[in-house]
Amino acid sequence: MKISTLDIYGYGKWVNQRFDLDDQLQLIFGQNEAGKSTLQSFIRSILFGFPSKHRRVNQINRYEPKLSEVYGGRILLKETSHGDIWVERTNRGLTLTDTKGHELEQLVLDQILSGLDENLFDSFYAFSLQNLQELSNVDAEKLGDYFLSIGTVGSDKFLSVAKYFEKDLGQLYKLKGKNPKLNQALLEFEELSQSIEKMKQNMAKYDDLFDQQQAEIDQIEALNQSIHDLEEKQRQLDQLMTRFDIYQKDLVAQRELEQLVFTKMDKDMPEKLEEAVRTKNDSQKTIQQMQERIHNLNNEMSTLTRLNWGKNHEDQRRQWSSDTAHIKKVDLRLEHVLERIQEQTNTMARLAREGQFYPEKVKKSSEFDREIEQGYEIQAAIDDFEGQKDSIQAERKVFLDQRKELQTYSVTVRQQHAKLESMRMNERAQLQQATNIRHYLIGALSIILGLAMGIYHLLNQTGANFRWIALILIGLGILSTAYVFFEHLKYKKKFHSSPAIEKMAELQRKERHYQDRSQELGQDINQREANLRSVEEELVRKRQEQQRWLVALGFYPTADAEIVLKSNPVKEYFQAETIRQQYEEERNDLNVEIAKWRKQIAPLLERFPLGDQSIKVLIHHVEETEVSIARQVERGKAMEERIRNAQDIIAQEKKHLQEQQEIIESIYQSTNSFDQVDFRQKVQANNQIQQLKEKRHLYSEQIRGYENEMSAIESKQSLINQYNKVQNELTLNKSRVQPHQYQRANIEVALNQLEQDGSYQVLQQKLEDKKAEIIKYVQEWSKKKIAVDLIYQTLRQGMDNPIPEMNKMANEIFSKLTYGRYDQIKLNKTGIKVKQFSDVLFSPHELSQGTLEQLYVALRLAFIVNASSMVSMPIIIDDAFVNFDEIRKASMYKVLETISQNHQVLFFTFDQMAADTLAIDSMINLDELIETNSTQEES
Structure with a gap:
């Protein structure tokens, strides 16, 4: 299997990025933070699944993208057992398709990986500086288990079962062991056999005591049975006494029911009457509250002194408000004009001071x-x-x-x-x-x-x-x-x-x-x-x-001529003077408007006089007076509206009061009640009748099946007499048991004295139990032993022992890497040793750091080559050779070139020597790729 294409939708820093890889040796070159680790994690995630989201110590980076909604991508696998396959894994799930677009089952990926999990992949196929020495505790047996765990889907589970059974076998039996269960059982069986031989001479006395013990046990059991029967009879009498009290209460309830009369009425009629009475009282209370409110509002309206004057001068008030708003703007403009006049005056003084000239001596000409x-x-x-x-x-x-x-x-x-x-x-x-x-x-x-x-x-x-x-x-x-x-x-x-x-x-x-x-x-x-x-x-x-x-010219002797010539402060001075004259004319016009306004608001000031006659105070007084009058007018309108609302509520409540009174009268007529007290007494009688019926129903449930017995009982005292009689018999029998228990205890003490080393019967029984235990352990050991042998025979069927061939290849690779200094690797059950050319054996901890890493590289490569018949995976190397000197790196790169002829190698590095030595045309430079992407984004 070889990886041909990486198509990343969104993973870490890579978004919508595609990488085409070489079938043999692919060098991926880049500095730190260039994205090398992201690409390696992407390959693992697509093949074996994304890292878990659960937080834990040393959380694995999931590389979730910041600039893409889709998390994941796909990989094109070539030369697999199912042809060329696209493996796509995103946050929506896993999808497998062939190159024609036909979807495949997800089991196909497990078949392609041939039982290889992520841990085994990291142990042999992924080279990094951190995991390079993870083979430090490996031995020949563990390597054999690694070979057995690949090649067949699910074989790692069979292998773990076999290891578990082997562990149980060691806990059950060892040839010369003492702690295993079967070894201990056999030793105890031998000790019991010897003890039985010694106990045979004490058997006569022991049998006599054993018979006496059995007789006492029989007597005690008989007395205990009698006690149990008496206790059962006592419980029955106690129940009859309890039920008899309930029977008496039922008779009393029956007599009370015969004295009461039931009045027929609807179930909700009491609640309906209560609701009508409560509503009637609420209506009366509301009418009274509304009448008091109307009285209070009329009194309050009589205290509003500005209300009538405000209503009579509504048109004038609107004109005054409009003119006052205008004068307010005029006043603001006047303030602004005065500030500008002062500002120009200050500017003129500043220009004269900074320009260092006398204004009265300088003339415009x-x-x-x-x-x-x-x-x-x-x-x-x-x-x-x-x-x-x-x-x-x-x-x-x-x-x-x-x-x-x-x-x-x-x-x-x-x-x-x-x-x-x-x-x-x-x-x-x-x-x-x-x-x-x-x-x-x-x-x-x-x-x-x-x-x-x-x-x-x-x-x-x-x-x-x-x-x-x-x-x-x-x-x-x-x-x-x-x-x-x-x-x-x-x-x-x-x-x-x-x-x-x-x-x-x-x-x-x-x-x-x-x-x-x-x-x-x-x-x-x-x-x-x-x-x-x-x-x-x-x-x-x-x-x-x-x-x-x-x-x-009119300047001070200390004036700066350069400033005079460049800025000409005299010219600016006369310009500021012209501007000040303009603002002074505008100030006079604004004062005329304010005088007219004072004349217009004279009637308002007569009704509401004010001592201070400044503009701002007058404006504030007019606004406050208008607000006060407007508030009183609005308040008067609101009071009138509230009075009308209160009158409407009184009318509605009177109508509602009449309706509730009609409902109350109809309830009294239907129940033949004189008033509310009479109606409530009838309701109470109905409730009492209902409660008594419920009590009688409950009592009948409790005494059901005992009616005949209850009627046959003369009185409760007769039950008490029977209960006391049974109690006395029970006490007598309990006192008879105690002597037999003492005698039994004495016999057991004598038996225990004879059984200090174990009685014959007891030891004989223990011997039989131990024999059954041994047979059980032997059967369990045999089953697990057969299961272990069957698992290993099944996994090894058709496969020769790969360890010798792997050892031979590891020797060749290690010799090339060390330039013949070490020529042999010895693998056995105790671990790993290497032999120097001088025939001296060294353990791994005795080697230098660089030689030790060369040893683990040789073992990994030999394992990959020998396991290629069962599974073929690309080799991923992440700058694993930074501890190598230049000579070691040169030998390592030669070995990689040889291995890459039959196995795909993905080499992630920032070592310039690797780029120069390997001289790969298809090198991927991540730094240049990032720079190109940044340039495209900016453009």
Whole structure:
């Protein structure tokens, strides 16, 4: 099975996204947060189901989309046992279809996965840094169970049953065990057999005591039976006594019924009468309340003093309200105009203050404009001098910076020259040491010694050997001296040809150049300073001329000419003055309107006078007076309406009162009652008759079946006498039981003394019980043993043991990954060991982190290859090799290329070495994909 296409509807950050995957090795490249983990979780969710919504510790991320309503997607599976299949899983459920659109049963997915669940998939097919070492406790037996759990749908359940039975077998019986149940039962059976042999000698006395015990038990049972019969008779008498009291109450109720007379009436007639009487009283109370309300309202209307005046002046009130509303706006406008007048006055004062001029000395005329033009000419000259000054200062600064830079270069050159001089001194010292005259000492001594020996030979005529020795010494001395001479020449030549000499000369030339250039720049700087002083003098003269011009124009001596020329505050001052005159004219017009309004509201002020005559107070007084009058008028209208409503209610209640009185009279006539008291007595008699009938019915239910016995009883005292007689017999029998119980207890004590090690019968019974228990355990053990063997034989039918082949392949992969350093993996029931090329065995905890992870990778890949005949799944790798060095990564990538020829590998990583080493053309770069999607969304 291979995954060909991922079609994501909405899962995490991926919405409406499609990925086409390579059949062999697919590299999915991206940084953290690029969506690699989301894609892996999407594959697991589609194949095995979405993570649960229930909250728990370490909650698995469900990657529910924020920007899509549909949760899930689909995967195209190729080369399955059912052909090419689309597996679609969303929040609406799971759907399987072939490429033609035909829907398949959901069982097909289980058949394709061949019993593989998500845990086993994560253990072998999903490689990540977190789960890479989950095989740390695996052994050969567990690997065999993994092989058995795949290949057939549901086989994992059979395997779990077999494991459960195997656990029970160990709890039932072990060959040399002591704790299992069957082992303990066999040991107890042996102990009981030995105890029975010892108890046979005490059997005679034990049998006699056992017979006595049985006789006492029979006697006690007989007395207990008699006691039980007496107690039953006592309970019957007690019930008769209780029922006899009920029988007497029934007779009393019968006599009371015979004395009462039943009046025929409807069932709801009492309630109807009560309702009519209550309604009648409510109507009378309502009529009285309405009459009191009408009286109170009339009194209250007489206190409203402004009501009549308001009704008589309705037209004038409307006109006053309209005019007052207009004057209110006029007053607001007047306030606004006064504020604007004050604002323009403040503006004029501010302009004069900020512009620093005297308003009375400045006049609006063409002469002022000509003076302004003269100011522009003076300011232009000042600006020109300012520009010259800035230009000269900039040039001077450039020359100063250049001279400073040359001085820095000169200091650097001198430092370098000093370093070279120090180096030359070191070289001279080394030359003196290398060309020391002492080096000639050996050669000179050899020559002197040879000449001495030669002279000695000539004088004494010694042998030829002595002559040759002298010649050899002279020759060696000459050669040594010549060698030292030429070596000294070589050192001197090297000293005189040192590059430091030329470098020092070059540095001296540079320093002279820097000094000459610095002198030239000094002259330029002095020239610029002289020019700067000249420009500053002209600038001072022009500023004095500009100050005289400002004073002549009417400004303060301290005024800013630039502000005067640019903003022209005088012009703004006269504009503000014009605006203020306009607002003052509008103020006069508004005051005229207010005076007319005062004349119109004179009648209102006569009726409702006011001391304060200010505009706002008058407006407020008129509005309040109008509101008060309007309220009293509305209140008068409301009172009149309430009086009419009260009169209507009185009429309705009188009519209703007459209707209720007719209903009451009709009830009295139908029951022949004189008044309400007589009617209630008849109702009470009917209720009493009904209650007595119900009591008699209840009593008859309780004494049913005992009527004849009740009538035969003379009195309750006779029942009490019978009850006391039975009670005495019961007490006597209970007292007879106690001695037999004491005797039985003594016999049991004697039996217990004989049964300290277990009586023969008891032990014999225990022995038989233990034998039955052993047979039961043997049958249970046999059944489970047969079931375990049948399960394993069924699962292993037609399948050879895959562990040796897997072990062989794991050896090959592990050897390639470690470059032959480890050549064998040993799998057994105790765990895993690896053998080094030096034949030394190592446990997993003794290996380095990188080698240990290589071991688990080799086991996983070998398992996948050997299980491919039963199930074929793609391998998902999530940056599982970050702990590998470059050599280990290179070997790992070679193995992946080999494995991918037969198995699909999905490699999620951000390792640039993987992209360069594997050189896959179909690499999916998630970073570029995200950037492309963002660009499309923005466009």
